[in-house]
Amino acid sequence: MPSIQEVPARQGRAVKIARGQALQIINTFGTQVVDFWAFDARDLGAYLSMEHTRAALSRLTPRTGDILVDNRREPMLSFEADTSPGIHDTVIAPCDRARYVKLGCAEDHASCHNNLHRALDSLGLAVPVCPASFNLFMNIPVLPSGDLEWRETVSKPGDSVIFRALIDCIMVMSACPQDVIRINAGRPVSVQYSVLDG
């Protein structure tokens, strides 16, 4: 049995995933959004790209069986499994200090942006920009008008997704600390992950 690790509420974690291994991300309580990124372990300038993946798939949101590509349009991840209803977001930027200041929060409110940089730093790594994230379990329906709504997740406790690495990757998760709007049901909680061998 692979060991299960925790991403504490409002925090981030980065893990090296070798080609052929996979990362399972578990929505322990069902209500938590997880911002997700992946970087080429040999060149952090190559990263999972939402705008290139949407173009490759001709679809707004990836689903099981899809190949996710990086900003060079090279295959990076296989979206191998998803026990949730498949409601994820690719169009909203990760939260950051500016987002929370505009929402009236303190300057030091945790954010997915900071979680990305801190998680990479824990591996001795750094990136100059914060790419657009794949926002797992985040429920942002696009209405026929093009308007976006910010809703609570529709996943169940224990729902999980699995991404198989097609190249050596650094994968990063942030348990989104958003506690002002209701995307995390108003209460950011922890999630879990597990590294799966090939």
Add this chain to the structure above:
Amino acid sequence: MPSIQEVPARQGRAVKIARGQALQIINTFGTQVVDFWAFDARDLGAYLSMEHTRAALSRLTPRTGDILVDNRREPMLSFEADTSPGIHDTVIAPCDRARYVKLGCAEDHASCHNNLHRALDSLGLAVPVCPASFNLFMNIPVLPSGDLEWRETVSKPGDSVIFRALIDCIMVMSACPQDVIRINAGRPVSVQYSVLDG
């Protein structure tokens, strides 16, 4: 009368737009997609961001009257006018060499990605990444399934958009050279632009 300049077919142009000035982009023949970017003239690391603008507007696509924000969530542009039907795209990455190679084209096929870098170079400027572009007049409907379609423009000859600069900006346009899929009606053509004073 402000002078009207041309962006030749398949090429890009970069222009400095001072705070209070505006850029009008004219779809001369109506059928042409224009990839558009804007950068803070004092710090090119701050750029018009599609993912932050979608979050700020809670809408997939900006329209007249909207304030477009940069990757720091700061107001950058006012979307002041649009005589087209308002069909633009924010979810598809600008075309690049890899895109055309995958479509079976030659390695040296023109691309919006290269046009961005060449246009900036003409002003003695450079950026390390190619941000997601605001794809003017590009008709990528999101179906209820989430699938994206690649359609021809619905704009008329002479339709135009106007972006007013809220800070000193470098704005970049690329007359998209896509001639394989039909987004430019199969025939990339020139567009025009004009710098408008405040």
